[in-house]
Amino acid sequence: MKYTQQKNEIILASKSKVRKEILERNSISCKVITSNIDEEPIKQSLINQGASPELVSKNLAEIKATKVSLLNEDSIVLGADSVIDIENKILSKPKNREEALENLKKLNGKEHYLISSVTIAKNGSMIWNYTDKAKLTMKKFNLDQLVDYLSKISDNALYSYNVYQIEGEGRNLFSNIDGDRETIMGLPVKKIKEYLKEIK
Numbered sequence: 001m002k003y004t005q006q007k008n009e010i011i012l013a014s015k016s017k018v019r020k021e022i023l024e025r026n027s028i029s030c031k032v033i034t035s036n037i038d039e040e041p042i043k044q045s046l047i048n049q050g051a052s053p054e055l056v057s058k059n060l061a062e063i064k065a066t067k068v069s070l071l072n073e074d075s076i077v078l079g080a081d082s083v084i085d086i087e088n089k090i091l092s093k094p095k096n097r098e099e100a101l102e103n104l105k106k107l108n109g110k111e112h113y114l115i116s117s118v119t120i121a122k123n124g125s126m127i128w129n130y131t132d133k134a135k136l137t138m139k140k141f142n143l144d145q146l147v148d149y150l151s152k153i154s155d156n157a158l159y160s161y162n163v164y165q166i167e168g169e170g171r172n173l174f175s176n177i178d179g180d181r182e183t184i185m186g187l188p189v190k191k192i193k194e195y196l197k198e199i200k
Contacts, residue, residue, distance in 0.1 A: 010120075010196070013068040013108040022187045022197065023078075033072065035079065043090070053085035057117040058131050065121035076199075079119045082186045084162055085133070086112040093162045101149055103163045107173075109140035116183045118168040118192060128195050132188040134179020141173075149173065 009029040015092055023030045039060055046056045058081075065079025084091040086106060092098035117131040122187075141149070147168070150158070157165045164170030165186045182189050 001101070006073045010077050011068060011072055011077045013064040013077050016080070016186060018185055019080055019187045020105075022182055022185060022189050023192075026189050026193060028189075028193065030078070033068050033077075035067045037063055037067060039081075041185075042169075043092075047090065053083050053090050053113070053115055054117070054131055054133070055086065056090060057081045057083045057115045058129060061117040061119040062121070062126050062129060065119040066124050066126060069121040070124035073123060075122065076196075077121045078192065079121065080117065082114060082116040082162075084112055085115055086110065091162065093159060095159075097150060097158070100153075100158055100163050101146060103160055103194060104146045104150070107138045108146065109138060111137045112178070116186055116188055120192075120195065130188060130191045130195075132180060132183040132191070133185060134177065134184045136174050136178070136184070137176040138173050139175045 009031060010023075010034050012023065012030040013035045015032065015034045020030060020032060042060060042063065043056055046059055051059070060081035061079045063079070064081065065077045068079070069075060069077035089102055091106060091112070092133040094103055113133045114134040115131065118129065119126050152169050153165070157168065164173055166181065175186070178186060180190070184197055
């Protein structure tokens with residue numbers, strides 16, 4: 001059945017509960033319709049073509065938004081994607097706790113960037129996009145400390161947030177965070193609000 005968008009409501013093409021919460025906290029009404037795309041082969045293809053982490057994030061956000069907008073005529077659809085960039089390489093989300101530990105080892109004691117991209121699409125075409133990034137410096141931990149940290153993280157948080165949840169236990173991993181908190185959580189909402197005001 002075709003979804004009819006309500007006045008002043010957007011469609012969020014993401015299953016992320018945190019992104020939905022960010023929008024609602026900022027008085028942006030949304031309906032969730034996930035794109036259900038298989039991100040990994042798209043991401044790998046872009047990486048193989050030499051795409052930067054920023055471009056990978058931007059392209060994935062655009063693909064999600066345009067796919068859902070094609071099926072929901074005249075609706076405003078928001079797609080989003082976030083990646084971790086360490087030394088210009090993307091750190092993939094862990095599929096299990098062993099991979100999560102390996103990711104933490106790679107980040108341990110180092111700087112990295114959290115890149116979040118958003119795209120707004122209508123009728124299958126991108127009408128606006130924005131990419132923001134934050135720089136985070138992880139403290140240096142020994143192996144036992146990393147294992148202890150992981151023991152405190154739920155499976156849902158572990159696989160959704162790429163090993164750290166900045167508004168939760170993950171905040172304690174970092175000696176320095178330079179950037180917008182909501183960008184790190186996956187949605188640079190200030191810029192989204194600015195754009196939505198322009199088109200309404």
